[in-house]
Each structure stands twice: as structure tokens, then as C-alpha cells.
């Protein structure tokens with residue numbers, strides 16, 4: 001089956017193995033791509049700007065600004081730099097997180113310090129973070145794990161008491177809401193990822209959202225080699241020849257081609273999220289009563305689910321993964337805690353009783369935007385047959 005045939009029949013994908021992730025690339029995405037290729041301006045341009053405008057409209061932003069980048073990791077890197085973070089500073093995040101954040105912090109010259117998570121939403125434990133705050137602390141990065149909102153109100157209150165920036169890792173949570181407002185529409189800085197397996201993808205991509213008008217040009221310069229006043233022209237698919245370079249900067253911009261994929265996907269996001277919510281609720285209903293098993297949520301109405309994370313007794317996790325695999329169902333593990341990686345073993349940390357326990361309990365089950373009933377049933381049957 002070629003890519004066009006597959007785009008027209010996404011469910012066929014899951015008749016063999018059931019993978020953890022299946023990005024949905026439909027015929028509509030192929031059309032956006034070929035249209036963008038025909039325009040012939042492949043680099044950052046008018047389509048990048050259109051994607052930013054569509055992100056702002058979807059999230060319901062008012063007096064907030066979107067700057068697209070080529071990855072979520074680069075979005076965080078420039079967000080940290082725009083917030084003035086650098087050598088000698090400390091940034092707090094969770095160890096139970098993707099190492100992209102820790103690497104981006106280190107890339108600024110700042111030090112990573114790591115705290116524990118809450119046992120229920122697996123988001124940043126505010127008391128644990130508070131214990132790490134000292135004179136060098138400049139920012140906190142809480143993660144909305146799996147798309148489930150963390151206790152962001154308490155994080156903001158803690159940051160406000162200590163004059164810290166909050167840079168929300170919303171990479172899993174594009175479309176999740178807190179008190180009916182989309183994550184990204186309130187608070188300090190947020191960043192998102194549109195990598196290949198996220199709820200919407202631009203193949204690779206990301207964005208920063210800031211409420212600070214004066215940070216926008218800084219972010220735009222940081223994403224494009226420190227070039228001054230280039231964004232306006234590029235957004236018209238034009239190039240500035242008489243440019244100046246006024247600051248440090250990187251090649252972190254999002255191209256028209258990648259943005260065209262992102263636009264095709266954001267047009268269908270409501271359908272994708274609805275499909276994912278239904279699967280998560282079916283899983284939670286099926287697994288809630290199993291012995292020793294913990295579901296994160298029964299109700300997913302405020303969640304744009306990126307992954308479905310289940311907690312199982314640590315001693316049986318490996319056997320469950322093998323049992324599922326033998327039935328053609330793949331499973332994943334999110335995350336290996338970062339304080340156990342060699343590069344970050346010397347980082348300052350609080351005690352991590354919850355992280356150290358849950359990392360042996362979490363298992364990620366397959367979740368796709370347009371998942372066939374048969375695939376969902378196979379996952380449920382696989383887990384059920386293991387525990388019964």
C-alpha cells in the first residue's frame with residue numbers, strides 16, 4: 001500500500017500490529033503539502049504565519065503571541081533565552097519528564113534542578129519544587145503529562161511568591177483546558193510540540209506562546225540566527241537582503257512546508273481529540289476495576305489526550321508488555337526519569353519517592369486519533385486476559 005492509499009484508509013494500519021502511535025496523515029494533508037510545494041517558497045514564509053494565526057485562533061488567544069519553531073525543544077530553548085535565563089541560573093522541572101527540557105535548560109548555560117510529581121496527575125509537586133527554590137532559581141517548568149492538566153494554579157502562585165517565570169511544557173496538551181480556557185491562553189510562557197506523534201503534527205515543529213509583546217521580536221530573532229526585522233518580509237515569502245544581525249540566534253524557524261502539514265492537521269483537531277477521548281474513556285471504563293491497576297482519569301472532557309498512561313503493579317509490568325506483544329499490541333514507557341540518566345546524575349534534586357515508584361508502574365497503551373474499534377478491542381482484550 002502506498003502513502004496515498006494509506007492516507008485514504010487509515011484504519012487498515014491497525015489490522016496487523018497495533019502500534020503505540022499512528023500519526024494520521026490523510027489525503028487532505030497530502031493536498032496541503034503539494035499546494036505548498038507548488039508555491040515554491042519552501043522556507044519560512046506566509047504559510048508559517050498562517051499556521052501561527054490558526055494556532056492563536058484555535059487556542060482563543062487574546063493579547064498573546066505565537067512564535068513557531070522547528071521543534072518543541074527549540075521552542076523551549078528560545079523561551080528560556082527570551083526570559084533572560086543563562087549561566088549561573090537554576091531552572092526547576094520534574095525528573096518525570098522528557099529529557100528535551102533538561103537539555104534545553106543546560107543549552108542556555110543554566111543548571112537543571114529536579115523535583116517530584118504528584119501521585120495522581122503525575123504533574124509537578126508544588127511542595128517538592130518549593131523546597132528547591134534558592135537565590136539562583138529563575139523559572140519553573142511544569143509539564144501537563146499525557147495532556148492531563150497539572151496543578152497549574154498552585155505552580156503560578158508559588159512562582160509569583162518568589163518572582164519566578166513559569167514556562168509550561170504543554171507539548172502533550174494542545175487542546176486541553178483548565179477552567180474552560182485552553183492551555184496556552186492564560187499565564188506566562190507556554191510551549192507546544194508538533195512532532196510526528198503528537199495529537200497534531202507538522203512532521204516536526206513547535207511554538208512558544210508569550211503574553212509579553214516585547215518578547216516576540218526577541219523570540220523571532222532567536223529562531224532565525226539573530227537576524228533583525230526579517231520576519232515581516234519572510235511572512236510575505238520574500239527575503240531581506242539588507243539585514244543586520246543584532247543578537248545570538250539559531251536555525252530554529254518552521255518552514256512553509258512543515259507549516260502546511262500543521263495547517264491541514266489543525267483544521268481537523270476537534271475530530272482527532274474527540275476520537276482520542278472516546279478511546280481513553282473506553283480504556284478507563286474497561287481497566288478501572290482490574291486488581292492493582294490505576295487509571296489516570298475516567299472523564300477526559302478537559303483533556304486532549306496525547307498518550308494513554310496506565311499504572312500497573314511494578315512486578316508484573318514487563319510480563320504485561322510481553323503478553324500484549326504476543327497478541328500484536330505494542331506498549332511504551334513514558335518516561336525514564338531524567339535523574340537516572342548519566343548526564344543529569346549530578347543535578348540537584350529533591351527526594352523522589354513518587355517518581356521512583358511510578359516509573360516502574362507506568363505503561364503507555366496504543367492511542368491514535370482515528371483508531372479502529374477492532375484495534376481498541378484488541379488492546380482491551382490484551383490487558384484483560386493478562387489480569388484475569
Ligand SMILES: Cc1ncc(COP(=O)(O)O)c(C=O)c1O
Pocket residue numbers: 071072073074097098100101143169171172192193194195205206
Ligand atoms: C514532555 C515533552 N517535552 C518536550 C518535548 C520536545 O518536543 P520536540 O520533540 O518537538 O522537540 C517532548 C517531545 O516528545 C515532550 O514529550
